[in-house]
Amino acid sequence: MMMHPLEPSSYEDTRPVVEEEEPSEPSMEELLQSETFSSAPIVRGRVYRGVVTTVGEQGVWVNLGSKVDGLIPAEELENLSEEERERLVEGAEVSVYVERMEPNGTPQLSYRQALEQEDWEKAREFMERGEIYRAKIESYNKGGVVVRFGRLRGFVPVSHILRAHRLMWGSVTPSAAWKNAVGDEIVTKIVEVEPNRRRLILSERAAAREAREILKTKLLERVQVGDIIEGRVTRITNFGAFVDLGGADGLVHLSEISWEHIRHPSDVLEEGQRVKVKVIEVNPERRRIGLSIRQLQEDPWKVKASQLRVGQLVRGTITRLEKYGAFARLENGLEGLIHISEISHRRIEHPKEVLHEGEEITLRVIRIEPDRRRIGLSVKKVDSLAYADLDMQMALAEADAELAAARAEAEAENPAPAEATDEAGQGSAADEGATDAAEA
Numbered sequence: 001m002m003m004h005p006l007e008p009s010s011y012e013d014t015r016p017v018v019e020e021e022e023p024s025e026p027s028m029e030e031l032l033q034s035e036t037f038s039s040a041p042i043v044r045g046r047v048y049r050g051v052v053t054t055v056g057e058q059g060v061w062v063n064l065g066s067k068v069d070g071l072i073p074a075e076e077l078e079n080l081s082e083e084e085r086e087r088l089v090e091g092a093e094v095s096v097y098v099e100r101m102e103p104n105g106t107p108q109l110s111y112r113q114a115l116e117q118e119d120w121e122k123a124r125e126f127m128e129r130g131e132i133y134r135a136k137i138e139s140y141n142k143g144g145v146v147v148r149f150g151r152l153r154g155f156v157p158v159s160h161i162l163r164a165h166r167l168m169w170g171s172v173t174p175s176a177a178w179k180n181a182v183g184d185e186i187v188t189k190i191v192e193v194e195p196n197r198r199r200l201i202l203s204e205r206a207a208a209r210e211a212r213e214i215l216k217t218k219l220l221e222r223v224q225v226g227d228i229i230e231g232r233v234t235r236i237t238n239f240g241a242f243v244d245l246g247g248a249d250g251l252v253h254l255s256e257i258s259w260e261h262i263r264h265p266s267d268v269l270e271e272g273q274r275v276k277v278k279v280i281e282v283n284p285e286r287r288r289i290g291l292s293i294r295q296l297q298e299d300p301w302k303v304k305a306s307q308l309r310v311g312q313l314v315r316g317t318i319t320r321l322e323k324y325g326a327f328a329r330l331e332n333g334l335e336g337l338i339h340i341s342e343i344s345h346r347r348i349e350h351p352k353e354v355l356h357e358g359e360e361i362t363l364r365v366i367r368i369e370p371d372r373r374r375i376g377l378s379v380k381k382v383d384s385l386a387y388a389d390l391d392m393q394m395a396l397a398e399a400d401a402e403l404a405a406a407r408a409e410a411e412a413e414n415p416a417p418a419e420a421t422d423e424a425g426q427g428s429a430a431d432e433g434a435t436d437a438a439e440a
Contacts, residue, residue: 042068042107044098047117052092060088062096062109070096070107080112112151119150120195127190132210135188135202140178147188152200156188160203162211164234164244167272187211216248220284227279228296233269241265243277243291250289252277259294259301301373304332308375311390312365316377318355326351328363328377336375338363343379354379 042048042064050062053069060072077085087094088111097113126133135147135154144157158166158174165186170177187210192201204211223229223245231243231250241257242249258268269275281290308314316328316336325339344354355361364387367376381387 042070042098042101044100044107047095047097047114049093049095052088052090052094055088055090060111062094064096064107068107070098070109072096072109072111076110076112084111084115116151117195119152120193120200123149123152123154123190123200124193127193130189132207132214133188133190133202134185137181137184137186140174140181142174144174145178145181145186147186147202149190149200149202154190154200154202156186156202156204160191160201160205161186162204162208164232164249165204167234168232168244172272187214212248215246216287216289219245219248219289220282220287223279223282223289225279225282228276229279230274230276233271233273233275236265236269236271238264241269243275245277245289248289250277250279250291252291252293256280256290256292256294259297259299301334302370304334305368305370305375307332308334308365308368310365310368311387313382314363314365314377315360316363318357318359318361321351321355321357323350326355328361330363330375334375336363336365336377338377338379342366342377342381345380 048064050064050070052060053063054061057074058071059074059077061069062072063069072088077088094111095114095118096109096111097117099108099110099113101107125131133149135149135156137145138148138153139146144155144161147154147156163172166172169181169184186204187207188202188204189206189210190200191203191206192199194200229245231245233241234244234249235242238254240251240253242251252265254262254265257265262268275293276296277291277293278295279289280292280295281288283289314330316330318326319329319335320327323340325337326343327335327337329335338351338355340348340351343351348354361379362382363377363379364381364384365375366378366381367374369375
């Protein structure tokens, strides 16, 4: 009988199934032994990955593949950090830079320059992504400041440094005052990366917005109402002055600059001036820090007002006339208000019917309000009998004070009674001596 082959769909393989293993990644040693690894010729000025084969007196030998070994000279190892030297052990995979080819074909390698190349690549990535970089200032020169980026030295030109920061260092342009900048940290962005020219340029201005936001966030977390901080005036406006508190600004409103009335902040402040301020408001939601200069000074109004008492007669000069009353400046410099109802016993529509600007008159103090910094004055109560006793007491006190002053002045000009008696006694004794001598 003829046998027909089974159809593929009906064929059953009874042999055990063996799963095939996926090929594993070759190790570095296997790659080094492979003819295909680094088969291209070694080129000067390029970075290669290799494996440390020997650490000896000459230096560190690194295999670059295809049985090509290069040497990192011992003298370079001396310039590496301890941490970097510890990485150069037998079997370690490292990046190396080919400095040159020796006449015998051995590549002379540099581990330090390979690390620098990594930093150049990192710098390029920072620039392309527009990332913020906190740069520490190493030194300065007439063109700007030198900063460190890993193992590279970068440069921040003067034109790329915020004016506020330059003022903090003591001068808008580079000078000896910029020694204060060394060790300082500024927030920057990388704007130029040219490894061939070893040119790495950073800019604080490019990162100004982010820098201030970062610094202000930290400041808002740190400062509290009542803190006293020293800062520098960075900008003056019609409504106040901005003070840098360490990379971020707070505002001193016009009303918080001085106890005296000023028309503009520039009357008493200038950009770059160092000032002490008191924190009077911290508002994280509005990202605002309110400051005061005057609250660190004694209020001259309260000092002068303490010398006055209700009911006292004073002399004042009319400075301003308004529909509701007149303002008068007292001899001690304080200004008070004479309400229209306190100007005359008769009804008037406007103070100008009775008073004139520049006129000097006698006034009665009828109210002192330290919290509102107000003094109420009166013209019509000057001759009020209600204050007759007080006027008498104050007149007597004034007379006593004048008498005491006169006595003190007289005592200063004339000898004291006891001293006069002693001098008189000495004179008598001398006269008696002269008489005895004459009789003899």
